[in-house]
Amino acid sequence: MKHTMFRKSVSFIRNHILTKKTANILLLFILAYALGAAAGSAEKHFRAAGASSEFPTEESAPVSAEGNWGLSFQEEGQTPVGNADFEELAKYDAYYADDTDEKVLYLTFDAGYENGNTEPILDALKKHGVSATFFVVGTYIESEPDLIRRMVEEGHTVGNHTWHHPDMSQIATKDSFCQELEAVEDAYREITGQDMTKYYRPPQGKYSESNLQMAQELGYKTFFWSLAYVDWYQDDQPAREEAFDKLLGRIHPGAIVLLHSTSSTNAEIMDELLTKWEEMGYTVRPLKELAE
Secondary structure (H helix, E strand, O other), X not given: OHHHHHHHHHHHHHHHHOOHHHHHHHHHHHHXXXXXXXXXXXXXXXXXXXXXXXXXXXXXXXXXXXXXOOEEOOOOOOOOEEOOOHHHHHOOOEEOEOOOOOOEEEEEEEEOXXXXXXXXXXXXHHHHOOOOEEEEOHHHHHHOHHHHHHHHHOOOEEEEOOOOOOOXXXXXXXXXXXXXXXXXXXXXXXXXXXXXXXXXXXXHHEEOHHHHHHHHHOOOEEEOOOEOOOOXXXXXXXXXXXXXXXXXXXXXOOEEEEEEOOOHHHHHHHHHHHHHHHHOOOEEOOOHHHHO
């Protein structure tokens, strides 16, 4: 109805008031105004939707969504919103935090290679009596057997970060998925004489619903994270102040913290970071207390 009236109005203007050329110019102005109003309305909508989030991520997304694990920080000291919630992840024995108000946290490290920073991290953990989980790739086990043995001897858990660190969301068959994990298990058993704890972290946080199901069928529990920061660029390490700002400002009850053992900043601040968390009232617990 509105479109019919609009066409009649334009026709009247053309036939009775303006020349054809002038009427076309006026019509362009009318259309431009209408498009501008629509765009302004859309902008207001998206600004309102994203006002509480530092990142352009949705507040909640179905676990079936394929892509990168992502977080939306709503309020300091509170658990961020993940791509999937606790209940959705629980269907696949997967976690990104502990749903609790208790001041506990779970410290995890991803280890893809060694550059001399793991030992000082282990020294700090030992000093504070902290048990962490190191998610390692297969080549790390091959190249650093002594560090793997030290992790085990000092009460840490060694988890599975796949052999080649691929985008696991692109692996469609269970056989291929299984090979990535079992190769790491075999290398770990050869080095330690023990079976690997079946904790899995998807490389780069890339996952799909079928991946989570495959991991579960293989007996694995999958661990994402609720707190991390950009610490993996070896030639562009964050300053101490930036690290403390993120790791203290965003800590929350039940946090699963992801750090990289390749970070010189993490190695430098680990002792002080653990002390500051303790002063804030937090206790670091092993992942097994969350998962088992």
